[in-house]
């Protein structure tokens with residue numbers, strides 16, 4: 001049976017059934033519920049989004065009196081992000097956590113969310129993501145064609161550059177360095193403009209790419225850097241804070257429509273609680289990851305602000321051309337001013 005055929009059978013099996021190498025007491029699953037929703041995640045179990053999704057499953061089971069629960073498949077075991085977008089769209093898996101840049105590939109309308117400088121910090125980002133007047137229409141926009149509903153998601157925090165050789169203090173230091181990027185136009189432009197050679201690659205391949213010297217560096221947040229053990233193969237971390245990313249939680253629209261109204265409402269509420277709780281968890285885990293990096297001897301440097309910040313800002317703004325993109329960008333920026341007031 002092909003992967004898709006096999007996955008199709010997933011939702012009707014109980015969480016305790018051995019699946020994809022799993023076992024009866026498999027972590028990441030709520031047991032004893034009628035319907036186990038499959039959730040695909042690219043992160044390792046040590047990443048905070050894994051634990052958060054597990055608690056989402058527990059909340060869901062409680063709120064639906066055991067009619068629904070969830071099982072989290074970590075480490076991209078159901079496929080890389082671009083593949084799992086399609087699997088959720090087909091209804092082969094129920095939900096997936098997908099980086100903003102991957103959604104941007106399905107719908108350019110999400111582009112303004114991935115632009116440097118659009119969010120001041122993760123509190124601003126969270127406020128925007130919960131504001132239906134800004135995101136409501138956008139989050140439902142994939143339903144008619146792709147049967148995907150965006151429920152919200154998790155902050156990726158500020159993203160930074162890291163390299164095997166370093167430190168990186170200038171655009172000249174970046175010359176010729178092959179830096180892994182997500183498959184996204186904005187990242188290609190960004191790395192190119194700060195002097196590097198952008199090299200698109202799936203997240204799961206970055207460690208070996210760095211180890212083999214196919215890559216000179218990559219960019220990500222502190223937590224991903226630590227949980228993917230990239231410090232072992234790229235020990236110079238440069239605080240560029242080039243953008244604050246977001247991981248969207250996608251659900252199958254067919255699934256949500258098949259659920260009775262009370263259960264789908266319970267699912268959305270369980271998710272909203274989980275998402276709100278995550279903001280503080282993220283901040284604490286980022287502090288822990290930074291300490292972990294220092295303990296492991298990672299060299300953390302902060303370039304002078306005038307070196308990269310103006311180039312990064314310009315790269316972001318230059319990519320927004322469509323009036324709808326500019327309108328969304330402005331609405332997000334306005335939410336920052338409200339929050340600051």
Ligand code: GCU
Pocket residue numbers: 042081097098099156182202203219220221224247
């Ligand atoms: C972060 C993000 C992931 C993304 C990854 C990447 O870890 O949370 O969703 O896939 O960056 O750089 O690919």
